[in-house]
Amino acid sequence: MEAEKKIKKISYLESLNSRTVFDENCIIQVSFALIADKWTLLILTTLMQGTKRNSDLQKQVIGISPKMLSQTLKTLLKYGMISRKVYPEVPPRVEYTLTEFGKSLVEPLSSFYNWSVDWEDKLRTIYKKTKGKK
Amino acid sequence: MEAEKKIKKISYLESLNSRTVFDENCIIQVSFALIADKWTLLILTTLMQGTKRNSDLQKQVIGISPKMLSQTLKTLLKYGMISRKVYPEVPPRVEYTLTEFGKSLVEPLSSFYNWSVDWEDKLRTIYKKTKGKK
DNA sequence: TTTATTTACTACCTAAAAGTAAGTTATGCA
DNA sequence: TGCATAACTTACTTTTAGGTAGTAAATAAA
Structure with a gap:
């Protein structure tokens, strides 16, 4: 990244004054609120490797769980972050791919x-101590 | 960021092969699992502005809710991402500040x-449509 | 017609997260 | 001691996340 762009990018956050309010506006x-949860971010991260089938993601x-996988894919589809392509084959094949919007998450992820x-x-130490419980 | 560092950084993710498994290892x-939730990320983002009191964060x-605020701060304290300083004053004053570990999240956040x-x-449109519900 | 296989959905249940409201602690000073 | 106040905690309830199991659609091949 060019230094210029970097400066511009960091400045968004630095431009906030200390009384900025973080509400739904x-x-x-x-x-x-939309994407900050474990499964959503993990699925998006996995799809950054390229197109995947439901069964690939499950592996x-x-x-x-199969339910959470389907549910999260459905939500991401609704958000327009992934696309879904069905192949008329037997057995059925369905492929999921990041859209441009989804790909835009490559940098933050x-x-x-x-x-x-x-x-x-450090993270593993914390995880062991807390056994994943907060 | 220098181009070199940038390349090194992106390569972590690119170095994964397409059969990489995302388990607890x-x-x-x-x-x-530790930090991917709305309130944790929002509090960390707010603390990137600098030291804050409980009441500042609440505002x-x-x-x-006050409960979630206290709870999340307690967790972040346990993680070593924030420090807590009590001032012996009346009324009591407690200040929270990002530690070096906490500050390391500045880039991803x-x-x-x-x-x-x-x-x-786009995000606002989705949010309105779903009313925040997934 | 039956079988095989992947995907997706539903119903039902449990566990965890989060809200509400009330109460408690800590503090320095009058 | 009593007070005033910010910070914190606890008990209770509601809401949401998530798991399991069972079922349906699709259709080529047996």
Whole structure:
């Protein structure tokens, strides 16, 4: 990224004054309300690798139930973040792909991924201590 | 950011092969399990503005209940992402500040913030349609 | 016609998250 | 001691997330 663009980008957050209110009129609260949950972010991250079938996702996103997978895909479809293509085959084949809107999340999600890698030891220690419970 | 660093950073995600499994041994699943929820991310984003008191956060993070605020702050304290300083005054004053670990989230959170601003119209349309319900 | 296979949906249930409201602690000073 | 106030906690209730199991659609091949 060019230094110029970087400066512009960080400035959004720095432009907030200390009395900025984060309500539903604030776009960051809106976006967190829509996508800030574990399964949604994991599925989006997985789809960044490319087109996937339902069964691929079921294999890759360990721990997700078939119901949550279908439900989350349906929501992302409704949001326009993924597209769905059905192949008239037997057995049926359905493929999910990120739309341009979905792909726009590559940067924030990569950023989170990098952060996780950088702080891996610390994060694992916390996770063990809390056993995933907050 | 220098182009070199940028390349290194994006490569974490690109280095995954298409059969990578996202289970609890995968660091991205661990980090999402710990912090991927609306209130946690909103409080962290707010604290990126600097030190805040409980009552400041209550005023800025619209919609959060006092219980959720206390609870989330307690969790972040346990994670070592924020520090807590009590001033022996009347009435009591307690200030919360991001630790170095907490500050390390500036980049991913800024990235999300920028994304939200870039897609503001689309996000608001979705939010209205769904009324925040998934 | 029956079978096989993937996807998706529904109904029912349990567990966890989160809201409400009331009460408690901590604090320094009068 | 009593007070005033911010910060915090607890008990209770409601809401939402999530799991399991069963079923249906699709259709080519047996």
